[in-house]
Amino acid sequence: MKYFLIETSPKIAKIPMLMRWYEKFDVRDIHVKSAYKIPNRELILIRSDLETVYTDIISRPVFLMSEKAKDVVHMYEPNTIWKEFVLLDKDNARVARYFLPVFEEIDCLSKYSVFNLDHSEIKKMVLNRSKIKDSSIFQVSGVNKQYIIGNLDIVESLLKRNMVGVGITEVVWEEAE
Numbered sequence: 001m002k003y004f005l006i007e008t009s010p011k012i013a014k015i016p017m018l019m020r021w022y023e024k025f026d027v028r029d030i031h032v033k034s035a036y037k038i039p040n041r042e043l044i045l046i047r048s049d050l051e052t053v054y055t056d057i058i059s060r061p062v063f064l065m066s067e068k069a070k071d072v073v074h075m076y077e078p079n080t081i082w083k084e085f086v087l088l089d090k091d092n093a094r095v096a097r098y099f100l101p102v103f104e105e106i107d108c109l110s111k112y113s114v115f116n117l118d119h120s121e122i123k124k125m126v127l128n129r130s131k132i133k134d135s136s137i138f139q140v141s142g143v144n145k146q147y148i149i150g151n152l153d154i155v156e157s158l159l160k161r162n163m164v165g166v167g168i169t170e171v172v173w174e175e176a177e
Contacts, residue, residue: 002152002170003127006137007059009167015055016046016087016096018062027062030139030146032081035102041084046096048089054096055165056158063146064098069163073101076136076154103148105141108132110174120144127173 008015021044029037056066064085065073073080081102088095108131114124122143132138136154140147150158155168 003132003149003173004152004155004168004170005125006057006148006150006155006158007167007169008055008057009165011167012053012055012165014049014052015058015165016048016052016089018058018087019045019047021061027146030062030100030102031105032102035081035083038083038100038102041086043086043088046087046089048092048094050092053165056163057166058098059146059148059167062100063148064100066163067097067099068161069158069166070099070101072154072157072161073137075157077103101148103137103139104135105139106132106135107141108138108149109140109142112174115143122147125171127171129173132173 024042024044025038029035056069058064070082083100083102085098085100086095087098108127109122110126110128112126113122115122120143122140125140125147127149137148137150140149149171158166
């Protein structure tokens, strides 16, 4: 099975910029065991303009999905925890509804993965296939940044539905170490 990093497409220059989101919740709580600390619905102010693209995936500063993308994930991982985020641009009178998924975390990085100096980002991702089991979409554990990985089935399903701004990068993996 092939696996892919799922993120906002680097081809999209302008996405909604979340303002003061860090005051609303702690990113360290985006885990199955502590997700109860994150409000079920949250209003987040954003900055955007007429060139802003409201993508189906917003991967930074936190991973958010549109309702259309959420529906696809729900078909494959129905037990995913979701938190609703209403993005509000007061200046341009725009509102967008997104969802923060709390995916299963899997410690699946191979010893051949390469990190930055403080181990907060992955420079080269290599997955240990034997640790992934049968998850169709999950979060890589052991790093501060959110890295969301999906298998070929879920990625194809997202792309078949003409999602806007979804970037995928195939991830190298090993069968066993």
